[in-house]
Amino acid sequence: MSTLQLDDIQGIILRGYGSFARVRHFIVAVADAGRARIFIGNLIGSIPATINPEKLAITTAATWHVKPDYTLNLAFTYEGLSALGVPPTLLAGFAPEFASGAIGNATAIFDVDASAPANWEGNMGVTSEVHAIFSLFARTSHELESRTSELLTAISDSFRLTHRHDGHALPDGYVHFGYRDGLSQPWIAGGPKPARPYPGLGVNKDGSSPAGDFLLGYENSFANKYSPGVADTPLGRNGSFAAFRILKQEVAGFEKYLQAAASTVNLTPDQLAAKFLGRWRSGQPLALCPAAPCPIPSDRLNMFLYAGTAPGQSEPDPKGVACPIGAHIRRGNPRDEIVAGFFTQQARIIRRNVPYGPAFNPQQPDDGIERGLIGYFINADFANQFQFLMSQWMNTDNFVGGMISGVDPLIGANSPSSSVFTIPTSPTSSVKVSGFERFVITRGSAYCFLPSMTGLRYIASPTSQ
Numbered sequence: 001m002s003t004l005q006l007d008d009i010q011g012i013i014l015r016g017y018g019s020f021a022r023v024r025h026f027i028v029a030v031a032d033a034g035r036a037r038i039f040i041g042n043l044i045g046s047i048p049a050t051i052n053p054e055k056l057a058i059t060t061a062a063t064w065h066v067k068p069d070y071t072l073n074l075a076f077t078y079e080g081l082s083a084l085g086v087p088p089t090l091l092a093g094f095a096p097e098f099a100s101g102a103i104g105n106a107t108a109i110f111d112v113d114a115s116a117p118a119n120w121e122g123n124m125g126v127t128s129e130v131h132a133i134f135s136l137f138a139r140t141s142h143e144l145e146s147r148t149s150e151l152l153t154a155i156s157d158s159f160r161l162t163h164r165h166d167g168h169a170l171p172d173g174y175v176h177f178g179y180r181d182g183l184s185q186p187w188i189a190g191g192p193k194p195a196r197p198y199p200g201l202g203v204n205k206d207g208s209s210p211a212g213d214f215l216l217g218y219e220n221s222f223a224n225k226y227s228p229g230v231a232d233t234p235l236g237r238n239g240s241f242a243a244f245r246i247l248k249q250e251v252a253g254f255e256k257y258l259q260a261a262a263s264t265v266n267l268t269p270d271q272l273a274a275k276f277l278g279r280w281r282s283g284q285p286l287a288l289c290p291a292a293p294c295p296i297p298s299d300r301l302n303m304f305l306y307a308g309t310a311p312g313q314s315e316p317d318p319k320g321v322a323c324p325i326g327a328h329i330r331r332g333n334p335r336d337e338i339v340a341g342f343f344t345q346q347a348r349i350i351r352r353n354v355p356y357g358p359a360f361n362p363q364q365p366d367d368g369i370e371r372g373l374i375g376y377f378i379n380a381d382f383a384n385q386f387q388f389l390m391s392q393w394m395n396t397d398n399f400v401g402g403m404i405s406g407v408d409p410l411i412g413a414n415s416p417s418s419s420v421f422t423i424p425t426s427p428t429s430s431v432k433v434s435g436f437e438r439f440v441i442t443r444g445s446a447y448c449f450l451p452s453m454t455g456l457r458y459i460a461s462p463t464s465q
Contacts, residue, residue, distance in 0.1 A: 004061075004190040004211060008238045008452045011059040012073040012135065012352055013214065013378055014191050016182065020071060020137035021169040022144045023354050025244070025374065026151065027122060027446070028159035029131045030083040035158035037084060041460035042154075043074070044453050056150055060453060061191070070147050071137045074456065075242060075376070075448035077101060080131030084459055086235065093229020094449075097382035098241060102445035103127060105382070109390040110413035115442035121246065122163025124444035129162040133244055133448060135376075165246060165444070167354035167374045176251045176360050176371040177410070177439075178273065180283040184302050184333060186348045188214050196302045199310040201336055201345050213346060214380050215240055221346035226381040235459070238452030242376035243386050245353075246444035247411075249372045250437065252365040257436045265423060265431040272433070275423050276409045278327030285329075288313060290322035305336045319427040326404040326422055328411065331393045340392050340399040347389045350378040372443065382447060405432065411440045 006014070017023075030036050043058045059071035076084070078099045082091060097105055103117045103125060111117065117125035124130055134151060138144035152161065175181045187194045189208040198207035212220030216227055217237035230236035258269040267275070274280045280293040287304040288296060303310045307318050317323055318337075323330055330337075334344040357371030379385035393399045394408040406420040407413060420434040451459065 004188070004215070005238060005452075006191070007060050007062040008454055009061040009215065010073050010240075010450045010452065011061045011071055012376065013240050013350065013450060014061040014188065015071075016185070016352070017071055017137045018169075018173075018182070019067070020139055022139075022141060023135065023137045023167040023374070024144060024148060025165050025167075026134040026136070026155075026161060027124065027130055027132075027163040027165075028134065028155065028161055029129055030080060030158075031160040032158050033084050036155075037460045039155060039158045040074070040084075040456055043072070044456045044460065056147065056154060058453065058456065069139050069143045072147070072151075073135045073450065075133045075135070075244065075446075075450045076459075077127075077130055077132070077446055077448055079127055081449065081459070083131050086459065090230060090233065090235060093227060093233070093236070095227055095381060095383060097387060098447055098449065101127065101447045102243065105387060105447070106445075109387055110395045111442045111445060112413065114438075115413075117445075120442070120444040122165070122444060124163060124246075124446065130446050132159065133446065163444075165356065165374055167356045170355050170359055175355050175373060176249050176357065177254055178360075179277055179279065179281050181353075182351070183279070183283050184329070186214070186345075186350055196299050198302045199305055199335070201305075209345060209348060212380060213348070213385070214350060214378060216380060220380065221343045226384070234457075235451060235455045237454065239455050240378055240380060240450045241382060241386075242352075242378045242448045242450055243382070244376055244444075244446040244448050245374070245442065246356075247353075247373045248370055248441040248443045250439045250441065251360045251371055253437055254439045255360075255362060255365065261433045261436070265433055267423075275324050276328060276421065278323045278329035286323035286327070287317050290317075306330065306334065307336045307338070320404075320424045321426060324404070324421070324423050325400050326397075326406060326409065328408055331399065331408050332389065334393070334400075337400060340396075347385050347393070349386055349389065350376075352376040352378060370443075372440075376448070378450070406434075409436065409439075412438070414438045 106117050136147055173180050173182050186209045189211050200207045210220050212218035212225055216231040216239050220226055225231045258272050262269045262272040279285050282293050283301055284293045284296050285304050304313050309316050353373040353375035356374050357369055377386055395412050397405050405422045409421045416435045416437055419436045420432050422430050422432050424430045
């Protein structure tokens with residue numbers, strides 16, 4: 001296990017920014033490539049924002065001695081890198097999924113119908129309108145507005161703002177569907193350790209993921225390197241990919257369905273909500289607390305398996321009697337199950353999402369206000385990770401050999417005419433609910449690359465083009 005170069009890696013990859021409640025994402029197109037490169041160079045000057053908070057700068061993953069008031073990170077689409085002058089010979093080293101982008105891969109991940117690119121907000125369905133994304137996190141609204149003014153003034157002669165979208169964390173890490181979120185995130189070998197230990201699985205027995213599963217230039221779960229054509233170049237090494245997503249959540253429809261369907265399978269709405277997710281809304285996993293929420297220390301919330309048992313876990317759950325096999329967290333991270341694919345851990349992704357829209361008020365469910373999640377799904381290879389997860393695990397019913405019916409109940413491409421969710425009641429029997437709508441609609445998306453500081457320096461240097 002090698003120590004990562006934290007001061008070369010963009011901070012959003014390794015840090016959750018959990019104490020920064022406000023975020024504003026600026027989607028831009030290159031207006032003047034020369035001036036844009038100069039501005040990028042200014043953002044990666046030798047004085048980081050943690051030392052000189054007056055200087056607008058890219059935030060790295062380096063240890064904070066004093067927590068800053070804001071963070072800033074920068075991601076590029078394939079077209080954005082091209083517009084900034086990255087040579088075609090180097091661009092050809094990127095995987096084809098990145099080159100095709102979110103629009104070209106929309107059908108593969110079920111961004112169809114209402115979620116199709118033609119319906120995305122802010123011209124995000126137009127390739128030429130999405131070259132880069134500046135993501136600004138702030139601890140206060142004053143800081144967000146101040147840094148917004150500074151950033152927009154600074155980019156006015158180099159980038160053209162095409163869209164912007166805010167997010168704001170809800171109390172205690174909850175999301176609009178009423179669940180506590182962000183409890184399980186991969187830990188990258190050589191990087192900061194997580195607050196919640198994770199069972200040792202796959203390649204690394206300490207619970208970490210190989211650095212190459214999330215960063216270019218390192219070995220991944222398959223003992224090779226993703227994007228070998230750029231992995232060890234100044235542009236590629238220590239960089240990562242991310243699917244930027246604006247995801248509308250149909251909260252009123254979700255709550256209405258729980259109320260209507262729960263009694264048909266002898267459950268309460270909260271119990272059905274837990275079966276859909278795989279955790280109680282307060283965060284306790286069904287694998288450890290199958291009957292009701294139970295007191296579990298925060299550092300134990302991820303210590304569970306499905307086919308076997310983790311330390312402190314009393315019973316395995318191979319048939320999904322405690323946690324349905326089709327539940328959202330079990331699909332997204334099958335842990336030790338045997339499922340479609342190779343290592344289950346190689347398809348994990350890091351989620352950097354924040355809610356948008358005001359908190360849902362059940363007393364006024366149909367207020368017409370849009371709510372959802374916005375942010376990044378970080379990985380090192382779209383085909384083997386993000387797209388594999390979205391297509392094979394979230395949107396098919398055969399990822400565990402015919403033991404379930406339907407697709408993911410929370411984020412799958414469901415429709416009332418075909419949706420179904422299987423809830424085992426014993427190892428040999430089950431009940432089903434059906435007739436639910438698609439609860440998450442894609443409102444915008446971009447396939448991005450998060451270069452390292454060295455990579456940003458390469459982009460900024462006219463002599464390297």
